[in-house]
Amino acid sequence: MSRKKTPKSKGGSTPGASALPAANGPRPVRPGSGAPPHAPPLPGRPSLGSSGDFYDVAFKVMLVGDSGVGKTCLLVRFKDGAFLAGTFISTVGIDFRNKVVDVDGAKVKLQMWDTAGQERFRSVTHAYYRDAHALLLLYDVTNKSSFDNIQAWLTEIQEHAQRDVVLMLLGNKVDSAQERVVRKEDGEKLAKEYGLPFMETSAKTGLNVDLAFTAIAKELKQRSMKAPSEPRFRLHDYVRREGRVASCCRP
Numbered sequence: 001m002s003r004k005k006t007p008k009s010k011g012g013s014t015p016g017a018s019a020l021p022a023a024n025g026p027r028p029v030r031p032g033s034g035a036p037p038h039a040p041p042l043p044g045r046p047s048l049g050s051s052g053d054f055y056d057v058a059f060k061v062m063l064v065g066d067s068g069v070g071k072t073c074l075l076v077r078f079k080d081g082a083f084l085a086g087t088f089i090s091t092v093g094i095d096f097r098n099k100v101v102d103v104d105g106a107k108v109k110l111q112m113w114d115t116a117g118q119e120r121f122r123s124v125t126h127a128y129y130r131d132a133h134a135l136l137l138l139y140d141v142t143n144k145s146s147f148d149n150i151q152a153w154l155t156e157i158q159e160h161a162q163r164d165v166v167l168m169l170l171g172n173k174v175d176s177a178q179e180r181v182v183r184k185e186d187g188e189k190l191a192k193e194y195g196l197p198f199m200e201t202s203a204k205t206g207l208n209v210d211l212a213f214t215a216i217a218k219e220l221k222q223r224s225m226k227a228p229s230e231p232r233f234r235l236h237d238y239v240r241r242e243g244r245v246a247s248c249c250r251p
């Protein structure tokens, strides 16, 4: 299997100015290969980068949703296993972080993009959507308007994202049980209406955070390099089966 080396993630650029080629549908990104972005992964020819981990295939994952729902915190929780409380993180913003995850023996690099404040007026650069292989759409379970705005976000996504983009709906901040105003059933109902996989998460406790990104990585990896003998990965079933319920809400 081909193994590439990933450059370290860093700040300072906008999604439109990505060092990686623009994606074309859910095909993998192949940094450094010089090949068109829509080509399949290179088999059996490892390539070396300047630093970082080896990987077989890479994808762009974008986080969208209203300002304050916890996109940056979710990303940081997945990448670094830490929670950043307070407002500091929301004002600074980051551009992207890389993480390589192991999916059934394959190294899948997720390049995860953050919107760094553009989402405040739902004015996210359209190129941001166009480049995405997967989108995590977040609302905050303690903020009703962030939930009500999901439909508007979906309209944006339908207009500007690739038609076969992998999309998942996440209701974040479930650790804040006292402040919850959006019921889990409401999230489930909305997700069902749009045919989306859905989970509740907490960037604070880490609940379902790794699972959300891993599920996306599994789906994308299968789409790009599924062996004929391999059973089809079912994203909806996977998150339904593996998703944990916040301890506050167990019956």
Ligand SMILES: Nc1nc2c(ncn2[C@@H]2O[C@H](COP(=O)(O)OP(=O)(O)O)[C@@H](O)[C@H]2O)c(=O)[nH]1
Binding pocket: 065, 066, 067, 068, 069, 070, 071, 072, 073, 074, 084, 085, 086, 087, 089, 090, 091, 172, 173, 174, 175, 176, 201, 202, 203, 204, 205
């Ligand atoms: N209780 C709780 N607070 C969170 C969670 N995720 C984010 N926050 C807080 O919500 C605020 C906004 O988070 P941020 O990640 O900047 O949101 P963004 O604007 O969507 O990127 C910050 O004060 C975070 O500390 C969570 O899962 N639980």
Ligand SMILES: [Mg+2]
Binding pocket: 071, 072, 073, 089, 090, 093, 114, 115, 116, 117
């Ligand atoms: Mg942010």
